[in-house]
Amino acid sequence: MENKLIVSDPSIMMGKPVVAGTRITVELILEKLAAGETIEQIIEAHPRLTVEGVHAALSYAADVLKCDVVYPAKKAVA
Numbered sequence: 001m002e003n004k005l006i007v008s009d010p011s012i013m014m015g016k017p018v019v020a021g022t023r024i025t026v027e028l029i030l031e032k033l034a035a036g037e038t039i040e041q042i043i044e045a046h047p048r049l050t051v052e053g054v055h056a057a058l059s060y061a062a063d064v065l066k067c068d069v070v071y072p073a074k075k076a077v078a
Helices: 026-034 041-043 052-065
Strands: none
Touching: 026 041, 026 052, 041 052
16 A cells, blocks of 8 residues: 555644645545546646646545445434
8 A cells, every 4th residue: 555645644634644846635626526527627726736646646535445444324314
């Protein structure tokens, strides 16, 4: 799960994983993609971010999910 483009440092964004050299969290990238933004729109809003950084964030998230036990969320009762 070694990814040199994604780093975690307690002194940066409270230790959340970020794209190296930025304060852009993996979480933010995932939220923006889930909201329908394109990679190009995200990079335009965050010029220090690269396509490789976005791909590294996605790869990191996939690797993290492989390592965790995921419990299904309860369905909302209508």
